[in-house]
Amino acid sequence: MSDRLRSSGSIRRRLTIQLVGSAAVLAALLFLIVQTFTRELAEETHDRILLASATSIMDAVSVRAREVSVDLPYAALSMLSNVSDDRVFYRVMLGAETLTGYDDLPVPRPEPRAIGAMFETLVYKGESVRMATTVRWLSRNGVSTPLTISVAQTRTGQTERLADLTRTALLLGAGFFAVAVLLAVWTAQSSIRPLRELAGMVSRRGPTDLRPVTRPVPAEMAPLVRSLNSFIDRLRLSLSRSEDFIAEAAHRVRTPLATVRTQAENTLHRIERPENRNALREMIRAIDESSRAAGQLLDHAMVSFRADSLERTPFDLTDLVAELVNRLRPVADLKDIELFLEISGPHVMSGDPILVQNAVRNLLDNAIKYAPEESRVIVSLAGDATTHVLCIRDAAGGFHEDEIDGLTERFVRGRNAEGTVGSGLGLTIAREVAEAHGGRLDIANTKDGAGACVCLHFPSA
Amino acid sequence: MRFLLVEDNQSLASAILDRLRLDGHVVDHAANISLAEEFVITTDYDLILLDIMLPDGDGRSFLKMQRDHRSETPVIVLTARSEVSDRVGVLDLGADDYLTKPFDFSELEARCRAVLRRRGGRSSNQKRIGGLTFDPLSGLLEVCGLEVPLRNKELRLLEIFLAAPDQIFSKARLVDRLFSYDEEVSENAIEVYVGRLRKKIAGSGVEIQTVRGLGYRIRLQ
Numbered sequence: 001m002s003d004r005l006r007s008s009g010s011i012r013r014r015l016t017i018q019l020v021g022s023a024a025v026l027a028a029l030l031f032l033i034v035q036t037f038t039r040e041l042a043e044e045t046h047d048r049i050l051l052a053s054a055t056s057i058m059d060a061v062s063v064r065a066r067e068v069s070v071d072l073p074y075a076a077l078s079m080l081s082n083v084s085d086d087r088v089f090y091r092v093m094l095g096a097e098t099l100t101g102y103d104d105l106p107v108p109r110p111e112p113r114a115i116g117a118m119f120e121t122l123v124y125k126g127e128s129v130r131m132a133t134t135v136r137w138l139s140r141n142g143v144s145t146p147l148t149i150s151v152a153q154t155r156t157g158q159t160e161r162l163a164d165l166t167r168t169a170l171l172l173g174a175g176f177f178a179v180a181v182l183l184a185v186w187t188a189q190s191s192i193r194p195l196r197e198l199a200g201m202v203s204r205r206g207p208t209d210l211r212p213v214t215r216p217v218p219a220e221m222a223p224l225v226r227s228l229n230s231f232i233d234r235l236r237l238s239l240s241r242s243e244d245f246i247a248e249a250a251h252r253v254r255t256p257l258a259t260v261r262t263q264a265e266n267t268l269h270r271i272e273r274p275e276n277r278n279a280l281r282e283m284i285r286a287i288d289e290s291s292r293a294a295g296q297l298l299d300h301a302m303v304s305f306r307a308d309s310l311e312r313t314p315f316d317l318t319d320l321v322a323e324l325v326n327r328l329r330p331v332a333d334l335k336d337i338e339l340f341l342e343i344s345g346p347h348v349m350s351g352d353p354i355l356v357q358n359a360v361r362n363l364l365d366n367a368i369k370y371a372p373e374e375s376r377v378i379v380s381l382a383g384d385a386t387t388h389v390l391c392i393r394d395a396a397g398g399f400h401e402d403e404i405d406g407l408t409e410r411f412v413r414g415r416n417a418e419g420t421v422g423s424g425l426g427l428t429i430a431r432e433v434a435e436a437h438g439g440r441l442d443i444a445n446t447k448d449g450a451g452a453c454v455c456l457h458f459p460s461a
Numbered sequence: 462m463r464f465l466l467v468e469d470n471q472s473l474a475s476a477i478l479d480r481l482r483l484d485g486h487v488v489d490h491a492a493n494i495s496l497a498e499e500f501v502i503t504t505d506y507d508l509i510l511l512d513i514m515l516p517d518g519d520g521r522s523f524l525k526m527q528r529d530h531r532s533e534t535p536v537i538v539l540t541a542r543s544e545v546s547d548r549v550g551v552l553d554l555g556a557d558d559y560l561t562k563p564f565d566f567s568e569l570e571a572r573c574r575a576v577l578r579r580r581g582g583r584s585s586n587q588k589r590i591g592g593l594t595f596d597p598l599s600g601l602l603e604v605c606g607l608e609v610p611l612r613n614k615e616l617r618l619l620e621i622f623l624a625a626p627d628q629i630f631s632k633a634r635l636v637d638r639l640f641s642y643d644e645e646v647s648e649n650a651i652e653v654y655v656g657r658l659r660k661k662i663a664g665s666g667v668e669i670q671t672v673r674g675l676g677y678r679i680r681l682q
Contacts (some may be wrong), residue, residue, distance in 0.1 A: 250541050251514050251541040253541075254541035254561070254562040254563060255470050255473055255541050255562055256470075256473075257562065257563040258473050258539075258541075258562035258563035258564065259470065259472045259473040259476055259563075260563075261563040261564075262473065262476035262477055262479075262480055262563070262566070263472075263476045263479075265480065265566055265637075266476060266479050266480050266483065268637055269483060269634065269637070272631070274633065277633060277637075281637075281642055284642040285642050285643055287563060288563075288565075288642060288643055291562075291563050295561065327558070329575070330568070330571035330572050330574070330575040331568055331571065333571060333575075333613040334567055334568065334571050334613060334614075334641065335613075335614075335641075336612045336613045336614055369643070373614070374612070
C-alpha cells in the first residue's frame, strides 16, 4: 500500500522550515533594530559632548570694553579627549573674523537671529568629522554680530565603537536564531508525536483486528480518527456480508442441484432403455461437475481471502491429516482403495489449519478420484527441524512429464484427467496454501512410474 | 433402518425419501426444527439426516440440543455450505459426519454405514439364506459359521442381491449402484465382481445365477 501512496512532504519538515524561517526573519529584524538604535544613541551622545564643549567655550568668552576675548577652558577640550584619541578642531568667529582656532574649518554661516546649536557631518583635512556649532549674538556699535563657536572631532573612535556595537548586535541575533532553531525542532517533533503514535498503533494491528480506535487523540485529529473508525466499521460489515453472501449463494445453487441429482438417480433405477439411462448418466455427471466447480471456486475464493491475511496458530499436522484420512475412508472404500497413513510423532507447524486442511483434502480427493479400483493411496508425513513434508502417492498412472509445470495453473487439467469430473482448481488451491505459508507444492511421478507423488512442504516454525 | 430427514426443501426431501424407501428404509420427514423435535420425542431413529439452513432456525441448534439431551442417535449433516470452517463446526457440535450437497447416494450410504459401524452397532435385520449369514451394517459375512472377509464392492453387491432374493438385476443397474457416475465403466466389470462373490459364497447352498440376456439373481440352489 505504502508504495502506491504519494508523499506530499513531511509535516515535521514543513513545520521546522516555517519556524526556522520566522526565527531568521525575527533575528534579522532584531539585529537591525539594535544596530540602528545603538548607532543613534552613540551619535546623540557624541553630539551632546561636542555641544557641551562648544557651550563651555562660549561661557569663557568675555566681552570687555567692546573687546571680545576667549580664554579657552581646559575642560572644553579634555572632555572630548576623554572620549577617544580622535583629533579635535575648533574655531571661534566673531562675524566673519576668526578669533582663535583653525581658520579653515568650514563653519556654517548663521542665519540672522539664529541661536542654539547646529550639527553637521563633513569632511575636513581628508577625514570625516562631526561638528557642533553654537551661536550668540553680540551687540556692538548698535550692530548685532554673531559669535560662532564650532567644535569638531574626527569619527574614528566613533566608527570603532559602532563596529563593536554591530558585532554585539550580530552575536545577539545569532544567539537568538540558534535558540529559536532548537525550539522549532522540538516544537515540530512534539506536535507530530500524537500522529506518529496513532500511525504506529494502527499499523501494528493484526490483519483481522477490526476494532475501532478508542485511544484519546488531540482534537485536531479527532475527525480523521472518526473517519477511520467508520471506515473500519464499513469494512467489517462488508466482510461479514460477503461471507454470508457466499454461504447463501452456495445454498441457493447446491440445494436445487441436489434435488435434480437425487431425482435423476432415482429415475435411473426405474427405467430400462439404454439411451435414456445414458442421458441420465450424462445429466448426473454434468451436475457433479458443476457442483464440484462451484465448491472449488468457493474454496478458492476462501483460500485467496484467508491467505491474504494469514492468521497463524500452532497446530499438529499429524492430527489434521489423520482426521482427514479417516473422514475420506468411506469414499475410498467405495472404490476399494486402501488409504495408508505413514506418520510417526507429532508435526507441529504454525499456520491456518483451515487452509491446510483444504489443501490436503483437495489433494486426497484428487488421488482417490483418479486412482484405479483396488489400488493404494499412501499418505506420508515426514520432516526435519525446519520442514514438514506431506506426500500423497497414488497408482493412477502419473502425469505426462511435459505437463507437470503447468498443472498448478487455474483451470488446467492434465491429459490423464480426461473422462473424469473435475474443475482444475485442486492443485492451484494446494499450491496457493503452501505458498501462503512459505512452503511449496512439488508434483512428480513415483519412481516406478505407476502414479503421481504430490508433496506439500511447510516450514516448521 | 429408520431414518429421520430434516430438510425444508420439499422437492429435495421427496427425492431423498423416494430413494431411501427404494432401498427399503423407513423414513420420516420433518420440514423444520419444531417438527423434528416432535419426531425425536416420539420415535427412536437409527440415524438423523440434518439440513443446516432451516426456516425456523439453524440446524446446528437442533444438533446441539440433541447432544445436550444426551441423545445418542447418530447425526449426519447435509450442508450446502462449502466453507471448511462450517464443516469443522458441525463436527465439534457432535455431528457424526457431514455431506455437502449435492451428494452421491452411494457416498451417503457409505457414510451411514461407517457412522453406524463406528457406533459399534450390529443391525437387527441380519440376512439369513441357506448357509449364509450377512450383517449389512458391519459387513460381516459368515458361510456355514465361518467368517469370510469381503471387499467393499463385493459387500455392496451382496447387499443388493440379498435385499431382493430371486429378483433379476441387469448389469447396467448393478454398474450404477457400484460405480460412481464420473467414471466410465464397462458392464463387463460387473462379471469380475460377480465371479469373486461366487467364490466367497461357495458351499453355502446359495448361488448367483446368470440369467442370459437379463442379468443376475441370487437364489437357493
